[in-house]
Amino acid sequence: MDVALGMQGLRKRFGDKVAVEHVDLAVPAGSFYGLVGPNGAGKTTTLSMATGMLRPDAGRVDVLGVDLWADPVTAKGLIGVLPDGVRLFDRLTGLQLVVHAGMLQRLPRATAVERAQSLLRALDLEQDADTLVADYSAGMTKKIALACALVHAPRLLVLDEPFEAVDPVSAASIRGILADFVATGGTVIVSSHVMDLVERMCDHVAVLAAGRVLAAGTVDEVRAGASLEDRFVELVGGRRTGEGLEWLHRS
The missing domain is CATH 1.10.8 (Helicase, Ruva Protein; domain 3)
Structure with missing residues (x-):
């Protein structure tokens, strides 16, 4: 398998907070790869390190075989980035x-x-x-x-929440552009909170929580017969009920 983006042992700490703890991911060349996780999971920090915007405390990143931190000019020339908080x-x-x-x-x-x-x-x-x-x-x-x-x-696109605040017509146009990009040999990595969107667009997905990869593979492998959203909730946990909010209910 040719790897468009390889991450080995990525770690990042901000003071006492561990944002990313030993992330290993291999994004296949020519794939449409989704990165999903709850708020604070470390998605943006991981993508920032993977694109050279943030130096990791430890680990290695290879972009189409180029060591990002050994040859950042060449590696960054291969990437198109839509960062968080443009x-x-x-x-x-x-x-x-x-x-x-x-x-x-x-x-x-x-x-x-x-x-x-x-x-x-x-x-x-x-x-x-x-x-x-x-x-x-x-x-x-x-x-x-x-x-x-x-x-x-670029040969690799890394997009952090590309559809946030975008109207449905424009979102459809963007999806078409990205699908054509992948169909002609490009690789797209997209971070999103919208599970249905990731399930429809992506052929590979990784689930990140608390700075660690909980599951990674093809969408079918990760969802394991369930919907991606149900599988995500199962992996990440934390589903909340309405207990204690009875005062909201009308009899």
Whole structure:
């Protein structure tokens, strides 16, 4: 199996809090890989370490065979990242921002402009190309950040909650773009809280809780005959009942 993203023994601590404890994952090349877990499970920290935005306390990351921390420039050139809590140069227009992202990845300006225009059109942002990103809605900001992640035609996409605040029509367009990306040899890793979405989109999934991988494999292997949501709750635990809230009930 060719591995697009390999993580071995990743660990990260913030003061006394252990955020990630010995995460081992091998994401197959050409897969649509879902990473799911409850709030505080360590998903964002894991993805930040896997994409070079956060240095681990221990462990190794390989991007398509390139050691991320030994050769970060080469490795990062292979990745497109949509991080959690998107922070952008929001005093640029949408078109300027995507062109800037492309040129940072060493694309010629003319190529960056052409690709940026195509991405804005595909993501239904063409009419807002000359609007400052500071004036974009939350959903538009998410889409322009995705365009920045795609503009250099990476081989691996790592997306943290890409559908958050995105309307259903745009979400369908994004799913189509990502499906085509995988169908032509790319690899997508997506973090999401929406189990139904992951179950429909992804062919592989990993369940993370308390900084550890509880299960990983194909979606069918992980859900083991149940729905992914039921299997997730079973693995993670913590289902709460309405006990003590009888005062909410009407007789």
